[in-house]
Amino acid sequence: MTLEAFLASLHIVAILTLVVFLSSEAALCRAEWMSEAVVRRLARLDMIYGITALVLLLTGIARIVWGAKGLTWYVSQPLFHVKMTLFLVTALISLRPTFTIRRWLKTLNTTGALPAESAIRTARQWIMVQAHIIPVIAVVAVYWARGM
Numbered sequence: 001m002t003l004e005a006f007l008a009s010l011h012i013v014a015i016l017t018l019v020v021f022l023s024s025e026a027a028l029c030r031a032e033w034m035s036e037a038v039v040r041r042l043a044r045l046d047m048i049y050g051i052t053a054l055v056l057l058l059t060g061i062a063r064i065v066w067g068a069k070g071l072t073w074y075v076s077q078p079l080f081h082v083k084m085t086l087f088l089v090t091a092l093i094s095l096r097p098t099f100t101i102r103r104w105l106k107t108l109n110t111t112g113a114l115p116a117e118s119a120i121r122t123a124r125q126w127i128m129v130q131a132h133i134i135p136v137i138a139v140v141a142v143y144w145a146r147g148m
Helices: 002-028 036-066 070-075 078-111 117-145
Strands: none
Touching: 002 036, 002 117, 036 070, 036 078, 070 078, 078 117
């Protein structure tokens, strides 16, 4: 039971960390605030967000493998599949702003140019889509945890 609580705690910490860094990206990714420092900070935040998403996935896998319920229980739950599908969709959506921000950083480093307002707006929209899917994942997890 101690291992289960430890794995669940790590998973929750990863979720909260993910939300913090995605929220920070959403807050900073605004045309009116864009500067060299913001581009660099966005790149750093996005890297931490990506690492946190990986930690979230790994802690979830650890719960499946070493947790009390086991793989058979997890894969027999329909809401588990909904949650994993939403997580995968969010991960795929996150690639677009990640590649965009990396491109901005590369351009900044080579030419000193900042991103165009339209590019910033588009990246923010994709970040916000992720930010709106994550609470849905949490709601699915709550219903799943209560056996619904």
